[in-house]
Each structure stands twice: as C-alpha cells, then as structure tokens.
Amino acid sequence: MRDSRVIELAKLLVHHSCRVQPGENVLIDLFGEGRELVLALIEEIYRVGGYPHVQLHDQLVHRQLLLGTSEPHVHLWTDYSVYKMKQMDCYIGVRGSNSDAELQDVPDEKLKQYMRTFSHQVHSEQRVKNTKWVVLRYPSSSFAQMADMSTPAFEDFYFRVCNLDYERMSLAMDALVKRMEQADKVHIVGPGTDLQFSIKGIPVVKCAGEFNIPDGEVFTAPVKDSINGVITINTPSPYAGTVFEQVRFELVDGKITTASANKTERINQILDTDEGARYIGEFSLGINPYIDHPMKDILFDEKIHGSFHFTPGQAYEEADNGNRSAIHWDLVSIQRSDYGGGEIYFDGECIRRDGLFVVPDLEPLNPENLK
Incomplete structure (x- = not known):
C-alpha cells in the first residue's frame, strides 16, 4: 500500500506546481531513489488526462560518461536532450540521492564543458523558459545521514517541510x-x-x-x-x-x-x-x-x-x-x-x-x- 504522504506530494506536484492539463506531456526525471514517488506521479498524471514520460539516471553512470566525453559528444548529447525537452509541457525533476561527490574526480574542464553546453541549453534555455517545471529532492538514507537524523525521522521531517500550505x-x-x-x-x-x-x-x-x-x-x-x-x-x-x-x-x-x-x-x-x-x-x-x-x-x-x-x-x-x-x-x-x-x-x-x-x-x- 502506497504511503499516503507520497500520494499527497504527487498531487501537490501535479496540481499545484505544474498544473498539468489534459493532453500535456510531463517528463519525470529521476536521479537515484524515488521510484515510489514516480509511480504515484504516473498515476496522478494519467488521472488528470496527461501523458507521463520517465527518465532514470544513475550518478556513477553519469560520472563515467563525463570522464570520457568530448566536445562533439557533448553537443550530440545536448541536441537530442533538447529535442526531447521540446516535446514536453511540464518537467518534474526528482533528485533521490545526494551523490555530488561522485563527480569530484571528473576533470574541471569536462565539468565546465558539460555545464556550458548541456546544462545551459537543455535546462536554462529550454526547460526553464518553455515548460512548467518543478525540482525536488527525495528522502534517502544518505540524505538522512547528511541531516544527522535517522531515516524514519528524516522522512517525517521531509514530508512536513514539503507538504505544507x-x-x-x-x-x-x-x-x-x-x-x-x-x-x-x-x-x-x-x-x-x-x-x-x-x-x-x-x-x-x-x-x-x-x-x-x-x-x-x-x-x-x-x-x-x-x-x-x-x-x-x-x-x-x-x-x-x-x-x-x-x-x-x-x-x-x-x-x-x-x-x-x-x-x-x-x-x-x-x-x-x-x-x-x-x-x-x-x-x-x-x-x-x-x-x-x-x-x-x-x-x-x-x-x-x-x-x-x-x-x-x-x-x-x-x-x-x-x-x-x-x-x-x-x-x-x-x-x-x-x-x-x-x-x-x-x-x-x-x-x-x-x-x-x-x-x-x-x-x-x-x-x-x-x-
């Protein structure tokens, strides 16, 4: 049985944050943990007549891609991601793990190249300017550790913080x-x-x-x-x-x-x-x-x-x-x-x-x- 707090959060994201309308395409972009929320979002988007689309990411895979990337690769990576974003009316970005440290050994020039090209064109130029979007973190044991809380205590804190009026x-x-x-x-x-x-x-x-x-x-x-x-x-x-x-x-x-x-x-x-x-x-x-x-x-x-x-x-x-x-x-x-x-x-x-x-x-x- 799905956690009622997760269902409440999904409804908040669909109805308040993105105001999803019938026939709209919604990209759910998941990094790490948070599949329970993704499932609730899919149900709620279908319920209002929208069309959910899902991307799943892994930070270690992302690190490996950045280590070997090149300018032609980043540009093609960017082009098809911009194309996909152009088909979307709404974007829900769920950050389910705090693993920025995985990128610590990526060469600075590789990170700058990715930020200047991919992040700028896909997110700053296309997503932010042309979609109804919302970005959120999702509770995990590593996130709870950062907050110096047990995982159950952090989950209680998280949903209290997120599901307010x-x-x-x-x-x-x-x-x-x-x-x-x-x-x-x-x-x-x-x-x-x-x-x-x-x-x-x-x-x-x-x-x-x-x-x-x-x-x-x-x-x-x-x-x-x-x-x-x-x-x-x-x-x-x-x-x-x-x-x-x-x-x-x-x-x-x-x-x-x-x-x-x-x-x-x-x-x-x-x-x-x-x-x-x-x-x-x-x-x-x-x-x-x-x-x-x-x-x-x-x-x-x-x-x-x-x-x-x-x-x-x-x-x-x-x-x-x-x-x-x-x-x-x-x-x-x-x-x-x-x-x-x-x-x-x-x-x-x-x-x-x-x-x-x-x-x-x-x-x-x-x-x-x-x-």
Missing part, C-alpha cells in the same frame, strides 16, 4: 514582494558581512511551491554593478563535487574581486568559469518555517527561515539584471541569533533582525505564523 505562504509573501519592488538600496550587516547594493527596477518573484519543493523564498537580483562591500557565508555549500566552507567575498562595483574559502584555489577556479561568474545573479530571502539548519542541499538550505542567499552567476529571466554565466551558485547565510544574528535594511529601514521580520506587514512571514 503553499497557498497560505503565497498570500503572506505578497507584502514582501511589494516591499522589494518599491525598494532601492539594500544594506545587509552581520558577522563578517557589510554589503550594500540596489535592487531598483529589478522584478521580484515569490516562490511558493511552483518551481521547487520544498519552497519558501522571495527573490530578485541586485543591479549588476551596484554591489560593494564584503559578505561571509556561514553555511557549508556543495558545488561541483566540493563542499566549501568559510566562503568570503569582497565585491567592488558588482564584481567579486577577492574570494577565499577552505578551498580558495578551487573556489577561484569556479569563479573564473566565465566573466559573469564573478558577478551576482540573484538575491533572495528564505522563509520556510520548518527548515532550521543547513543540510548541504541547496533545495532545502536556500529556504531556511531567517536566511538570505547571494548567487554568483546566471540571473533568472524573471528577475534579470543582465548577468550571464554557465554557473548559478546559491550561497546561503543564516542571520538568526543562533547563527550570529544580523540585519537587513531596505532604504534605511530595518525589515528583518536576527532572522525575524520586525515590520507589521511582514510579520505574517515569521515561522510561528506560517506553521
């Missing part, structure tokens, strides 16, 4: 969207952070279960050349098979001029991927009331309540500041008092202190009001 969250987000749309200057302060920039004229997007599950963020982008100051990231951040800690950037007129971390040489290699990698493509506030601490998984960590994230690389088309890059790396900093505190100011007014919104119109976004 996104309609309620969406309504509460409207006030923050309005504030950000009206704001010009943003000032972020905290331990090791004193950063100023403008968001004037950049669109603001609320995320309440349409593109990510779990969800809970409102994002925009800084005016590209407006950022000045220093930022210190207080959570571990995996990227391209490496976990980075103690990340610190100095920015002058929007550009990361100095970058350091526990692996300084490697972080600078990533930031030298292309010209846009040293500029910022996203600024976002996290508000999911059930996510308290980092798990080294960005789909969860970027939604931590009381956090913000700053993103070297590609800007989203919905909130576009003109920055272009093959990378998009969300770096999360938590400002709650248990992480050292901090404040965010819009045009000189403090709107959030130590992770809690302190102005009346935004207080509905605090955790006690969203649970």
Whole structure:
C-alpha cells in the first residue's frame, strides 16, 4: 500500500506546481531513489488526462560518461536532450540521492564543458523558459545521514517541510514582494558581512511551491554593478563535487574581486568559469518555517527561515539584471541569533533582525505564523 504522504506530494506536484492539463506531456526525471514517488506521479498524471514520460539516471553512470566525453559528444548529447525537452509541457525533476561527490574526480574542464553546453541549453534555455517545471529532492538514507537524523525521522521531517500550505505562504509573501519592488538600496550587516547594493527596477518573484519543493523564498537580483562591500557565508555549500566552507567575498562595483574559502584555489577556479561568474545573479530571502539548519542541499538550505542567499552567476529571466554565466551558485547565510544574528535594511529601514521580520506587514512571514 502506497504511503499516503507520497500520494499527497504527487498531487501537490501535479496540481499545484505544474498544473498539468489534459493532453500535456510531463517528463519525470529521476536521479537515484524515488521510484515510489514516480509511480504515484504516473498515476496522478494519467488521472488528470496527461501523458507521463520517465527518465532514470544513475550518478556513477553519469560520472563515467563525463570522464570520457568530448566536445562533439557533448553537443550530440545536448541536441537530442533538447529535442526531447521540446516535446514536453511540464518537467518534474526528482533528485533521490545526494551523490555530488561522485563527480569530484571528473576533470574541471569536462565539468565546465558539460555545464556550458548541456546544462545551459537543455535546462536554462529550454526547460526553464518553455515548460512548467518543478525540482525536488527525495528522502534517502544518505540524505538522512547528511541531516544527522535517522531515516524514519528524516522522512517525517521531509514530508512536513514539503507538504505544507503553499497557498497560505503565497498570500503572506505578497507584502514582501511589494516591499522589494518599491525598494532601492539594500544594506545587509552581520558577522563578517557589510554589503550594500540596489535592487531598483529589478522584478521580484515569490516562490511558493511552483518551481521547487520544498519552497519558501522571495527573490530578485541586485543591479549588476551596484554591489560593494564584503559578505561571509556561514553555511557549508556543495558545488561541483566540493563542499566549501568559510566562503568570503569582497565585491567592488558588482564584481567579486577577492574570494577565499577552505578551498580558495578551487573556489577561484569556479569563479573564473566565465566573466559573469564573478558577478551576482540573484538575491533572495528564505522563509520556510520548518527548515532550521543547513543540510548541504541547496533545495532545502536556500529556504531556511531567517536566511538570505547571494548567487554568483546566471540571473533568472524573471528577475534579470543582465548577468550571464554557465554557473548559478546559491550561497546561503543564516542571520538568526543562533547563527550570529544580523540585519537587513531596505532604504534605511530595518525589515528583518536576527532572522525575524520586525515590520507589521511582514510579520505574517515569521515561522510561528506560517506553521
């Protein structure tokens, strides 16, 4: 008998996230574990009159492909994947294992080639722009270990985080969207952070279960050349098979001029991927009331309540500041008092202190009001 929580999640993805309509083609893209969810998704898609399509991936197989790939191979790989994506109306990406470490020994140039070509054309250009899409992680024993929980405890946490009332969250987000749309200057302060920039004229997007599950963020982008100051990231951040800690950037007129971390040489290699990698493509506030601490998984960590994230690389088309890059790396900093505190100011007014919104119109976004 299928877990009722899995059925509830499948319904959320089909009806709320992708709004699948009769006759639409839906690509279910599974990496690793999560077949129970795939089966529930197939049933629910058929139930609404859609047509499910399934891709199954294995990270060790993916690693072996990358080790021997070449430019002609990546281009053909990309071409047929773009063709397939063009046939789809909806995309549900299920990430059922956290095995980025499997790619750690793939040569940097191979990874860059794959990201510049396949990831950019298939996902950034075709999927994101032309389908109704949602991406989510799925619980596994390795994922539970990362969260320092038993597998049953992590599953309970996972479904509580994912199957929340996104309609309620969406309504509460409207006030923050309005504030950000009206704001010009943003000032972020905290331990090791004193950063100023403008968001004037950049669109603001609320995320309440349409593109990510779990969800809970409102994002925009800084005016590209407006950022000045220093930022210190207080959570571990995996990227391209490496976990980075103690990340610190100095920015002058929007550009990361100095970058350091526990692996300084490697972080600078990533930031030298292309010209846009040293500029910022996203600024976002996290508000999911059930996510308290980092798990080294960005789909969860970027939604931590009381956090913000700053993103070297590609800007989203919905909130576009003109920055272009093959990378998009969300770096999360938590400002709650248990992480050292901090404040965010819009045009000189403090709107959030130590992770809690302190102005009346935004207080509905605090955790006690969203649970």
